[in-house]
Amino acid sequence: MLVRPAAADEAALQEKIDRLERRVVELENQASSRERAGAREESGSFDWTRRIRLGGSADVGLFGGGNDSPVASDGFDVWDARFFLDAQLGQDVRLQELTLFRDIGLSFEWDLVRIGNLQNDVGDLYVDFQGALGSNWLNAQVGRFQIPVGEAYLRYGKGYASNPFVSNSFGPWYWDEGVKVYSLAGEGRFGYVASIENGDTAFNVDSDSDKQLTLKLFADPWRWLHLSVSALRSGDLGSRNSPASGSLWLGESWARSFGAGTTVTNYQDGVAVADGPNRLRETWLIDGDAIVDLEDKARLWLGYGQYHLDSTNGTFYDRTLQYWIAELILHGAWLGEPLRPFYAGVRGQSLGTTDTDKGYLLDFRRASTLGYNMQQQLALSGVLGWDITEWLRLRAEYTHLDIDLVRGVTQAIRQDARDNDYWAVELGGHF
Numbered sequence: 001m002l003v004r005p006a007a008a009d010e011a012a013l014q015e016k017i018d019r020l021e022r023r024v025v026e027l028e029n030q031a032s033s034r035e036r037a038g039a040r041e042e043s044g045s046f047d048w049t050r051r052i053r054l055g056g057s058a059d060v061g062l063f064g065g066g067n068d069s070p071v072a073s074d075g076f077d078v079w080d081a082r083f084f085l086d087a088q089l090g091q092d093v094r095l096q097e098l099t100l101f102r103d104i105g106l107s108f109e110w111d112l113v114r115i116g117n118l119q120n121d122v123g124d125l126y127v128d129f130q131g132a133l134g135s136n137w138l139n140a141q142v143g144r145f146q147i148p149v150g151e152a153y154l155r156y157g158k159g160y161a162s163n164p165f166v167s168n169s170f171g172p173w174y175w176d177e178g179v180k181v182y183s184l185a186g187e188g189r190f191g192y193v194a195s196i197e198n199g200d201t202a203f204n205v206d207s208d209s210d211k212q213l214t215l216k217l218f219a220d221p222w223r224w225l226h227l228s229v230s231a232l233r234s235g236d237l238g239s240r241n242s243p244a245s246g247s248l249w250l251g252e253s254w255a256r257s258f259g260a261g262t263t264v265t266n267y268q269d270g271v272a273v274a275d276g277p278n279r280l281r282e283t284w285l286i287d288g289d290a291i292v293d294l295e296d297k298a299r300l301w302l303g304y305g306q307y308h309l310d311s312t313n314g315t316f317y318d319r320t321l322q323y324w325i326a327e328l329i330l331h332g333a334w335l336g337e338p339l340r341p342f343y344a345g346v347r348g349q350s351l352g353t354t355d356t357d358k359g360y361l362l363d364f365r366r367a368s369t370l371g372y373n374m375q376q377q378l379a380l381s382g383v384l385g386w387d388i389t390e391w392l393r394l395r396a397e398y399t400h401l402d403i404d405l406v407r408g409v410t411q412a413i414r415q416d417a418r419d420n421d422y423w424a425v426e427l428g429g430h431f
Helices: 003-041 156-160 411-417
Strands: 050-064 073-097 096-116 118-128 141-145 177-183 189-198 211-220 225-234 245-250 252-254 266-268 269-274 280-293 298-311 319-331 342-352 374-389 392-404 421-429
Touching: 050 156, 073 118, 073 156, 073 421, 096 156, 118 177, 156 421, 177 245, 211 245, 225 245, 245 280, 245 298
Parallel strands: none
Antiparallel strands: 050 073, 050 421, 073 096, 096 118, 118 141, 141 177, 177 189, 189 211, 211 225, 225 280, 245 252, 266 269, 280 298, 298 319, 319 342, 342 374, 374 392, 392 421
16 A cells, blocks of 8 residues: 555654654753752752772782892792872862863772782872963872983873783882872873972971972873873982981882991992992982883883982092983784784893992892992893783793992892792782
8 A cells, every 4th residue: 555645744744843852851851950960069968979980909929039030939920019099179169250271070099909018008098289371281289299301200190000021120110209290191292390309218308498390301202102201300309317308209219328238348449438428419300201002012212320429528429320221112903913812022221320339239139238339230021922801911921130340349139139020920810
């Protein structure tokens, strides 16, 4: 039976009316939901799940190594564990018609376990102001945050879950209290991060009124290339009664009064010397990094820096630490789609004074055995990884660690620097 044109038009019109009526009901329901949510917020009983995000990561596994390595005994360890809380404190904050901030948030990190040691400490703890005056180039964090120099610090805290290696690099990192201003990522080919901080490792400590200043400039000339240069300067550190302890770390070392924190005899120029003065007049760092990221094929990271420690007693206790990092990660997807979850990587890195007459404590875990007699440490690492799921990663790493000492040390000290290699099979999950 043929349908007359008029009947067909009426049916089409009725179908259109039905769709519009359903859409009106949907919009009314959405408006009602927003009104109820607004009423809850005004009464102080808003849905906290809309404003707060909880996260965390934990890495456990089997670790082992030589008698003088950072992992001296074979056994199962909780290697890293931390928890995060991020809360939204406000949006589109205005003063009349002027936009003060687009977003305000709070970030907190509980640093529970790190490198197998129970920390139970505060990591990040800051209020984040984004989009000041409506600009993506003016944002600020106020509180405690990672010192923004170099590229290594991005692999600590929340970044540890994405670290392709079990071990960490010798690059600069650590937390400090202060104010950081920055541009948002993705806002063009150039950006910056700058900060002013207390300058001391200890939590909520400022041993001197001098402040630590940092500046990092970065550029992304092409989608696959990231370049950055960084600089840092601290003022006076330490006091007459308290040894200096700078906030910037290079791997597991930081600026300290020469000889502090160890009972091992110090050697310089081939002879035993006394500890240095408690205070450091200043420290400064320069750093440069280049990252080539070919997405699912390969990632190459090259980094170099110098960290100068200026003593208050002439130049005898001055030290300049140099470090370099060369890391290559190859992704399985380059070979074929079935290998996408897998990757392999190699990394070479070095940290030291490069002076056979002047040493330093290059890893706080060697304070009781090698002290300030370490001239250089060279680490060569290989890793195999499997991203089992988006939130679960299995890593197996072996690291050859070679430590050179200054001349003149005793045979007993030299004996403690011979067996340093270590390995790990680690399972890490994050959410």
